[in-house]
Amino acid sequence: MQSPRRPTRDILIETAARLFRRSGYHGVGLTEILATSGVPKGSLYHHFPNGKADLAIAAASWAATGMFQIIEDAFQHAESFEEGVKTLCYKLAKFFDISEQAMGCPVSSILSQADDIPEFRSATGQIFDGWIEHIARHGCRLGIAEKQARDQAELVLILIQGAWVMARLRDTSDPIRRVGDQFTR
Amino acid sequence: MQSPRRPTRDILIETAARLFRRSGYHGVGLTEILATSGVPKGSLYHHFPNGKADLAIAAASWAATGMFQIIEDAFQHAESFEEGVKTLCYKLAKFFDISEQAMGCPVSSILSQADDIPEFRSATGQIFDGWIEHIARHGCRLGIAEKQARDQAELVLILIQGAWVMARLRDTSDPIRRVGDQFTR
Amino acid sequence: MQSPRRPTRDILIETAARLFRRSGYHGVGLTEILATSGVPKGSLYHHFPNGKADLAIAAASWAATGMFQIIEDAFQHAESFEEGVKTLCYKLAKFFDISEQAMGCPVSSILSQADDIPEFRSATGQIFDGWIEHIARHGCRLGIAEKQARDQAELVLILIQGAWVMARLRDTSDPIRRVGDQFTR
């Protein structure tokens, strides 16, 4: 059914990312992930020996890389921090729109809904810190003092996370674009 | 009409609100809710005929009322919109701190983690709209034009939701206070 | 909701008879019977102290009386046993047709599906014997020897029970009419 047959591991990760993002870690069973991805029952534990938790972290990391790329694309040609933020928000709004249904930040959706698993919190923290640092670096490049740059970057992430909550709730990407429009430092 | 001990229904609601907020809708089983509240299994469906979903909505509504009161307390004596927002954030930071563990917005934590239940989204929407309208009303009272007031109120909610995500992740209420400090319109 | 308000007991019996006939004794819960009849939860055990089993026997007895009357009506003006049987089958076919869905013999449907309750078998036996005796009496009146009359009556009941099974299965009353047409002794 797969053309040259993508590696099983990748199929699992991408399917899991999509389903976890839709319903949260505790809201999706391995049965559904396996059935959706067409991967047989026994195969999962070869690729993810620690089972569901392993798979969720892999899925979040994979999604995080995509987000990182979006950030980079947004700021790459920006000539001011505000412009970079605005471009980022517009790209995220588009990212929101292409999903089959309204969904939030891929990492938050997967990991932060299960903080009974302690591993998840530190994984999320590392991912978020990476994004913040990345945005801050662009801030410095665009003339913001190093210390302020980190604060601004964190504020950007807060705005995006909050806007994503609202966007999912209202089933429209407007809030995400609006925070981009309104952002000033 | 009122037994000497606290009504079973209320015990269930408050226990459920706490546990759902801690672990999300799909992360808590009725078994735990029943065991924690000391209510026998069969009683739940007497008070909540639709079971877990009913209980979750009741729990979120109950929590929403508490939030509404905090908003009212924050803005009641405020002499400017900015002051009200700052007070609100400080109150929410304190609300964050008194929980046994880092937890997010009570309503988001309960309902938005189960998008698979369609009823949840509209319930969350109504609650959020109530808060926004309430904040906007205070904005008008404090001199903001009616149309702008609603936008500002929505931005406040976005900031708070985003800050709450960050606060839970970092296990500190600092982000919540910071958005209160930095808020200008 | 009831015009001059039929006695609660009767409402319960008739509702239970209908639902039990549709889904069998074990296939209907008291909750559904109570909800359908609009009778409050606590009332059942006043009228039927032994609960569900009591109600089922009362419902079957009530239905049996109706059947007895149909038998009487069919044979009353019959001028031969065969004519009586044929009329009976045609009346039962009509009885079959007026139900909302294809359903079997009211007594069999209610009681014989739960022979884990020993009381049910003897109750069914008494009802069936009453019908057989009744048909046999008409057989005697129409010139059949007493001993043969009972055998013939039992055969009629067997044919009807079997035809009812087939009719319910095929969702048509044809088999019931056909046994009436084909019956000869």
Add this chain to the structure above:
Amino acid sequence: MQSPRRPTRDILIETAARLFRRSGYHGVGLTEILATSGVPKGSLYHHFPNGKADLAIAAASWAATGMFQIIEDAFQHAESFEEGVKTLCYKLAKFFDISEQAMGCPVSSILSQADDIPEFRSATGQIFDGWIEHIARHGCRLGIAEKQARDQAELVLILIQGAWVMARLRDTSDPIRRVGDQFTR
């Protein structure tokens, strides 16, 4: 491909067939079936993904095959249709007698007691049609016109179903033998 011990699936089917036949579909719980068969709870849904309903249909189909064989054995050496019917009834009477307790037609007992499950009716219909066709084929072989053969076969099935109701009720196989003795066309 075959474990040394009997396959779990078969154990489940045969245990279920026996228990469902005794108490009807709604009268037996999975717990009892699992406990009786010694199969652990989780295994059932591996073999019967749709659970209880799947199992019941498999059990009825398995029982139907046994019935089919009895029909074949009865008619195989019969030299007239009447003789075949009589032999069939005597075999079924013996089949009735060897059960631990009085029980009806295995297929009717399992499936027709749960009309609320739509799949059951069509499954029963197919099984019954198979039997009727089989009997009719022997009827043709024994000199009955094709059109009449089907009617006669259906009448045989009606007689057997009815006799089975009566036999179970009276706890004796006499009615089954009697319809065999009395059958003429």
Add this chain to the structure above:
DNA sequence: AATGAATGAGCTTTCATTCAT
């Protein structure tokens, strides 16, 4: 690396019944 069967604890929900009023 891959796989289908097996596993039993746990899930949400429904059950018939009892009780205090």
Add this chain to the structure above:
DNA sequence: AATGAATGAAAGCTCATTCAT
């Protein structure tokens, strides 16, 4: 006679995981 709350056992089903091959 009537009633809503309470009750816990049992219902059917799903869970993440382990195992033998």
